[in-house]
Amino acid sequence: MSATAGKTITCKAAVCWGAGEPLKIEEVEVAPPKAHEVRIHILYTGICHTDEYTRSGKDPEGIFPVILGHEGGGIVESVGEGVTSVAVGDHAIPLYTAECGECKFCKSGKTNLCGKVRATQGRGLMPDETVRFTCKGKPIYHFMGTSTFSQYTVVADVSVVAVNPKASLEKVCLLGCGITTAWGAVVKQPGPGVAGCTVAVFGCGAIGLGVINTSKLVGASRIIAVDTNPGKESWAKKFGATDFVNPSNLQGEKIQDYLIKITDGGLDFTFDCTGNVHVMRAALEACHKGWGVSTIIGVAAAGQEISTRPFQLVTGRTWRGTAFGGVKGRTELPGLVEDYLNGKVKIDEFVTHRRALGELNDGFHDMHTGECIRCVVNMQD
Ligand SMILES: NC(=O)C1=CN([C@@H]2O[C@H](COP(=O)(O)OP(=O)(O)OC[C@H]3O[C@@H](n4cnc5c(N)ncnc54)[C@H](OP(=O)(O)O)[C@@H]3O)[C@@H](O)[C@H]2O)C=CC1
Ligand SMILES: N[C@@H](CCC(=O)N[C@@H](CSC=O)C(=O)NCC(=O)O)C(=O)O
Ligand SMILES: [Zn+2]
Numbered sequence: 237m238s239a240t241a242g243k244t245i246t247c248k249a250a251v252c253w254g255a256g257e258p259l260k261i262e263e264v265e266v267a268p269p270k271a272h273e274v275r276i277h278i279l280y281t282g283i284c285h286t287d288e289y290t291r292s293g294k295d296p297e298g299i300f301p302v303i304l305g306h307e308g309g310g311i312v313e314s315v316g317e318g319v320t321s322v323a324v325g326d327h328a329i330p331l332y333t334a335e336c337g338e339c340k341f342c343k344s345g346k347t348n349l350c351g352k353v354r355a356t357q358g359r360g361l362m363p364d365e366t367v368r369f370t371c372k373g374k375p376i377y378h379f380m381g382t383s384t385f386s387q388y389t390v391v392a393d394v395s396v397v398a399v400n401p402k403a404s405l406e407k408v409c410l411l412g413c414g415i416t417t418a419w420g421a422v423v424k425q426p427g428p429g430v431a432g433c434t435v436a437v438f439g440c441g442a443i444g445l446g447v448i449n450t451s452k453l454v455g456a457s458r459i460i461a462v463d464t465n466p467g468k469e470s471w472a473k474k475f476g477a478t479d480f481v482n483p484s485n486l487q488g489e490k491i492q493d494y495l496i497k498i499t500d501g502g503l504d505f506t507f508d509c510t511g512n513v514h515v516m517r518a519a520l521e522a523c524h525k526g527w528g529v530s531t532i533i534g535v536a537a538a539g540q541e542i543s544t545r546p547f548q549l550v551t552g553r554t555w556r557g558t559a560f561g562g563v564k565g566r567t568e569l570p571g572l573v574e575d576y577l578n579g580k581v582k583i584d585e586f587v588t589h590r591r592a593l594g595e596l597n598d599g600f601h602d603m604h605t606g607e608c609i610r611c612v613v614n615m616q617d
């Protein structure tokens with residue numbers, strides 16, 4: 237048992253006090269875990285565009301003040317009553333997509349979306365409808381059930397998985413969201429899968445590059461990367477793209493028309509990794525008539541809607557989406573960590589920036605420069 241078990245811990249965290257405001261490094265109090273909860277000492281966290289989406293105020297579920305962050309890695313400090321799946325000292329990754337194994341969703345075998353804690357998670361609360369964070373006497377909301385921008389966080393036991401301690405938490409924290417999402421979006425594609433097929437990936441950030449890389453890994457025959465940022469061409473090629481297209485250079489021709497032209501009728505699989513609803517439409521319409529499948533990964537802001545001519549679907553294209561790549565975190569993340577240790581899954585190559593906790597706002601700025609694939613924050617600095 238750790239010396240801090242059962243006690244409130246005072247530590248540093250980045251608090252977002254209101255929509256659109258920068259994060260403020262504050263001293264926060266983190267209450268001990270209650271039954272079926274786990275307190276984790278967070279050592280590293282990535283910054284994902286979804287953190288920025290919520291910080292900016294575009295997320296309809298955004299609730300403030302809040303401690304953001306959902307791509308973390310740390311060590312279990314203490315556990316509440318009834319916790320059996322992780323133990324003090326385990327290296328752990330918090331999961332924004334819980335896996336209880338017992339709910340209708342988990343038992344369906346059809347989805348990774350678990351129903352056990354989603355409702356309270358979406359309201360910034362722990363499953364008992366209270367919070368574990370306070371700052372300056374005020375309650376602070378949790379985010380995505382993880383809040384990894386705090387040196388200590390409390391999560392539900394269904395929202396955490398222990399992983400091999402041989403893997404550096406500085407790297408495998410990124411399996412908490414981006415890399416896993418991209419991997420799953422390709423590997424868990426229903427039907428015969430992506431092997432031997434043609435693929436177009438719209439948006440070459442961490443998610444798009446992960447999709448490109450996994451498509452190469454599973455043997456896609458042609459992988460066309462599409463991005464408006466010319467700087468992304470070398471990145472896309474490094475991760476396995478066979479072609480790069482910048483839609484801004486098409487002199488008015490629609491990207492979907494261009495792709496259909498150069499692929500003899502369209503792609504077998506396309507992926508939106510931008511969160512832009514117009515790009516989502518282009519990605520769907522770039523699919524081959526009769527069988528093309530387009531997957532939405534990007535998160536679009538509140539009020540945004542997708543549209544296309546229904547004829548696009550009538551004529552055999554499929555529009556689908558995926559959260560956390562369809563991956564069941566508690567069951568599958570330990571295997572992905574092993575794949576990383578065995579060199580089958582790339583992680584190191586995604587890390588372009590490193591920041592200290594006190595520089596978290598700079599990390600958000602890095603993301604906007606278009607040069608940052610992933611920034612990893614050392615929570616101890
Ligand atoms: N479904 C899920 O479970 C998850 C979803 N996400 C979402 O996935 C999306 C991508 O994340 P991430 O890779 O980190 O984001 P990035 O912003 O790093 O990558 C997006 C890329 O798309 C480019 N882009 C912007 N507009 C266009 C356009 N019109 N056509 C082609 N490319 C364009 C951007 O260029 P530039 O840099 O110049 O803007 C950038 O290179 C986000 O919306 C994020 O919230 C993330 C994790 C999990
Ligand atoms: N709160 C947003 C929804 C944001 C969203 O779609 N989140 C993804 C993960 S994005 C990770 O970086 C997700 O898992 N969605 C499934 C879910 O249950 O939230 C909104 O309301 O628009
Ligand atoms: Zn994310």
Ligand SMILES: [Zn+2]
Pocket residue numbers: 334335336337338339340341342343349350351352
């Ligand atoms: Zn469940």
